[in-house]
Amino acid sequence: MDSIGVKTYSDCVSECIVGTSAQRWRSKSANSAFLVAVIKTLQESDDNDTTVEWLCDGETLKQLESDFLVATKASELAADGQLSIRAGTDDTGDTPTVLVSPERAISVLPLSGEETVQTEIEDEEIVGRLWEKYETEWEMGIPESIDTPPYSRLLALADHKLGPEVSEDLDSAYAAVGTRAPDGRLEPVTVGLLIGAKHDLLLRDVVEWAETTTLATQGTVSKLKQQLEDVGVVTTESENIGVGRPRQRLTLADGSFKSLSPGELVANVQSVLA
Incomplete structure (x- = not known):
């Protein structure tokens, strides 16, 4: 020894x-x-x-x-x-x-x-x-094998499909989530929906990102979106494009949340969901 x-x-x-x-x-x-x-x-x-x-x-x-x-x-x-x-x-x-x-x-x-x-x-x-x-x-x-996708893939696909500003905010939001105990963290898709609403993204684009990364199915995204709507954090606005079903655009229900940093946003929503 x-x-x-x-x-x-x-x-x-x-x-x-x-x-x-x-x-x-x-x-x-x-x-x-x-x-x-x-x-x-x-x-x-x-x-x-x-x-x-x-x-x-x-x-x-x-x-x-x-x-x-x-x-x-x-x-x-x-x-x-x-x-x-x-x-x-x-x-x-x-x-x-x-x-x-x-x-x-x-x-x-x-x-x-x-x-x-x-x-x-x-x-x-x-x-x-x-x-x-x-x-x-x-x-x-x-x-x-580990079923969870690599972190860099989540951000790279967000950059490609949702834009670099969204990818940067996602990175900041996940970093903030990581400072909390594992049992007190928001779902990763919930974080994606919040950042999507902060940037007024189309719901279908967030769904496509979640499905492409294998993070969640469309059904799971819809369920978590509904949860955020039920507590008055997120809302959707319909956009009629003339053909097909109207598109849904995510937005934050409380306009004051827009000015919050990604970390502050997830912290505030976590307190609402607790």
Whole structure:
């Protein structure tokens, strides 16, 4: 045993994964807080060469996907080849969190809150045997994917279909949503509808964006739009174009909301829906 110490999850990831020469890591873990730290740190880092192969169980993956903003970052890393996920064939949920590279091995034990007891091993023989063990387990694992679209795809398609100003406001709104606890956040499509109403967009264009990104179906968008109408936040104005059904244009029901920043807008609407 070469070293032991108390650190936060983020410090552990920054120092052990991103801040070293080792660029290939395997992690076996059901600790969702640690995995969120891995995802956020990799996504925010300028290091695009480090890869993590994560062996988990299905329940942990469900927890990850339930947090939209974390899931979009994980999806982004997967699309870039920095994160791979496989479901273990044994009970991964009962094992401690382990990080292994060809050069070193790290065990991470929860302490309290964001703190963890980190045990690091650099003995070549022990590390080599651990790497072989987890390589075998990785090869036996079942490949998993994240259904949530990558964050950059959401914004790129918004830029293309809805305009650069809308894309910028969406980015700001999602950043504001991310500062709240996961169970107190607006639905990602609800955020899109609010920004769409702020810019007086056609409902069909917002629906097309949501469907193209695989974020939601037309039915889901309509349901969430109705919810915003029911609480008096959003309204729609019909535009008769002479042929076919009138188009619906989204707008904010309270004109004073127009002057709010994207972050202020989602905060105000969150308080209304709470």
